[in-house]
Amino acid sequence: MNATPPPPGPAEAQPPPPFLSIRDLRVRFRTEDGVVKAVDGLSLGLERGRTLGIVGESGSGKSVTALTVLGLHDPRTTEVTGQVLLDGQEVTGASESALERLRGAKAAMVFQDSLTALSPYYTVGRQIAEPYRKHTGASRRAARLRAVEMLDRVGIPHPARRVDDYPHQFSGGMRQRAMIAMALVCDPELLIADEPTTALDVTVQAQILDLLKELQRETGSAIVLITHDLGVVARTADDLLVMYAGRAVERGSVREVLSDPRHPYTWGLLGSMPRLSSDPDAPLVPVPGAPPSLLAPPPGCPFHPRCAWTGEVPGDRCAGERPDLPAGRGAACHLPPGRRHPDFIDAPAGPRSEA
């Protein structure tokens, strides 16, 4: 009898790694007051064609994570450990020239404040055309044509004329569309949108979110959508990661997390926003207290100073033992399984398009 095990067949082959893979990411800022632990052991994966929503309050580590994926931190003041892989290419520790090649072509970012992100001194068309020329070596004329094409693609009327406008000649919604055009001009496979609709009224917000989804359907790109607004996530994302104090505290599909939230912080976020089924006159309840200082995060569960549920956990585990986030669907919380806040079973109301 041949005792040699057969070679692994196709069924045993490892699945390819996700397009974006983050493992045990830690980001520390050296400041005069001490070391800020901005991201503290984050892991996630994202496939092409899917949208991951990352939610949390200011200072939860969402935007720092996004900047790290693009290698945009100053190495003189920032220490980054762990692994960030973009399409198999290492971002952490990569040279500036390697990062330059990744940015724009592999991944690009849409920022919240288009007035700050767009230079007032250059036309919108030039700001879209420049990164295209840089990455492709296209001529000025070809890059200008590409800028017109991109403005048309993101729904700017009369793009051949508006390409020569300056940012102040665009409305807020049009500037945001122009930023999306700028981010997509080199066909990146990952788009990171950091609060892309916060400054916009609710109708324009819905249009911009619809545009992102439409462009994703066309290109098959992956999207990371960073927001404090669960309504935006409900409308746009496939999967959801809730961050608190630099750590992921809950993850799952959007449907799972919104219909069966398991972490008290997620309950707090849901309670602080309007829902379709709630009494329109009932006051919204903010998460009590304030996020912790990341110079000296609390021991144990970082949410415990704000959490109303510590009494449900036997012993003093909340203050003394940091809960881990399990792989796959789950929450980093010591509450016994099956313990669930009864009030948060309805999906929140997302922004609605009037179109």
Ligand code: SF4
């Ligand atoms: Fe609250 Fe304890 Fe769960 Fe942290 S571990 S969220 S303090 S119940």
